Amino acid sequence: MLPPILQNLRIPVVASPMFIVSGPELVIAQCKAGVVGSFPALNAREGDGEPPLLDAWLTRISEELDRHNQANPDQPAAPFAVNQIVHRSNARLERDIEICHRHKVPIWITSLGARPEVNAAAHDCGGIALHDVINNVFAKKAIEKGADGLIAVAAGAGGHAGPQSPFALVQEIREWFDGPLLLSGAIATGRAVLAAQVMGADLAYIGSPFIATTEANAQPDYKQMIVDGGAMDIVTSSLFTGVSGNYLAPSIRAAGMDPAQLGAADAEAMDFGGAKTKAWSQIWGSGQGIGAVRDIIPAAERVERLVTEYRQAKTDMTRL
Numbered sequence: 001m002l003p004p005i006l007q008n009l010r011i012p013v014v015a016s017p018m019f020i021v022s023g024p025e026l027v028i029a030q031c032k033a034g035v036v037g038s039f040p041a042l043n044a045r046e047g048d049g050e051p052p053l054l055d056a057w058l059t060r061i062s063e064e065l066d067r068h069n070q071a072n073p074d075q076p077a078a079p080f081a082v083n084q085i086v087h088r089s090n091a092r093l094e095r096d097i098e099i100c101h102r103h104k105v106p107i108w109i110t111s112l113g114a115r116p117e118v119n120a121a122a123h124d125c126g127g128i129a130l131h132d133v134i135n136n137v138f139a140k141k142a143i144e145k146g147a148d149g150l151i152a153v154a155a156g157a158g159g160h161a162g163p164q165s166p167f168a169l170v171q172e173i174r175e176w177f178d179g180p181l182l183l184s185g186a187i188a189t190g191r192a193v194l195a196a197q198v199m200g201a202d203l204a205y206i207g208s209p210f211i212a213t214t215e216a217n218a219q220p221d222y223k224q225m226i227v228d229g230g231a232m233d234i235v236t237s238s239l240f241t242g243v244s245g246n247y248l249a250p251s252i253r254a255a256g257m258d259p260a261q262l263g264a265a266d267a268e269a270m271d272f273g274g275a276k277t278k279a280w281s282q283i284w285g286s287g288q289g290i291g292a293v294r295d296i297i298p299a300a301e302r303v304e305r306l307v308t309e310y311r312q313a314k315t316d317m318t319r320l
């Protein structure tokens, strides 16, 4: 049984948090369209001496969604989620947890480390915590440390993807875990959302297709590269963040590098403090599912298409 907060979505989809790309415009559009919208807390970066931008973003998101709900009681917005990078290089974690707790963020998504105190903060303000994992061992650890649900990040996902097949990953986790399970990795159509459910997941976790939306905080060339690209254009490398991730080969070529000869970075080089992110700002992340993305459209339209495809896929299944 899913927690009430994850029920009643238009389609069982959580729009995943994306570094730089996901901000309030995209999150608000996703939630109004009926899927959970999310952003990494680290995307809200204020200038030196300015008040925390995260505070302002959370106020704006809550107020706009409240207004929408009052005007549309029959079609209320989906809840939103904030992603915390739980890694020692994230010097803001404690401050961001306090801000999210104060704003009573309903869904907390944690990545790159499971910490009981983050889950406790989510629970204390009435929220739930979902932790993303790339294998069954990390999945068990996350639940032991108090996460309510899991995001299985399989091969082909944008950002820090795992190496495992979604079939293997979901099957191993479902052997012992019957709580909320989201599946991530190259899910880009309503048919694939249904496939994730058939495999045993409760919801799909979708990132890259939302880069090609009008509300995404991405350069026009990046959006167009998503539209033009397909699975063959995605390369896996640990060079850019110290963790294996999936990137658009054309953006690597445009930066003067050969995608076939990237080499690896030391995991110790992982840094979410900000210094390195600028150096790689023209290297663009993406999952393998973008062959299904053919145009740059408003997020609501992307969701609408997923809903139509999902319904059609369900009808088609009855013919099997």
Ligand SMILES: Cc1cc2nc3c(=O)[nH]c(=O)nc-3n(C[C@H](O)[C@H](O)[C@H](O)COP(=O)(O)O)c2cc1C
Pocket (backbone or CB within 6 Å): 016, 017, 018, 019, 021, 040, 083, 110, 111, 132, 153, 156, 157, 158, 159, 160, 184, 185, 186, 187, 205, 206, 207, 208, 209, 284, 285, 286, 287, 288, 289
């Ligand atoms: C450009 C980009 C940035 C991402 N940044 C983050 C991030 O900051 N935190 C996080 O937990 N996941 C991040 N991810 C991973 C997504 O949350 C999610 O796992 C992934 O997008 C799902 O695969 P898909 O892109 O094939 O749909 C990012 C993905 C992309 C494409």
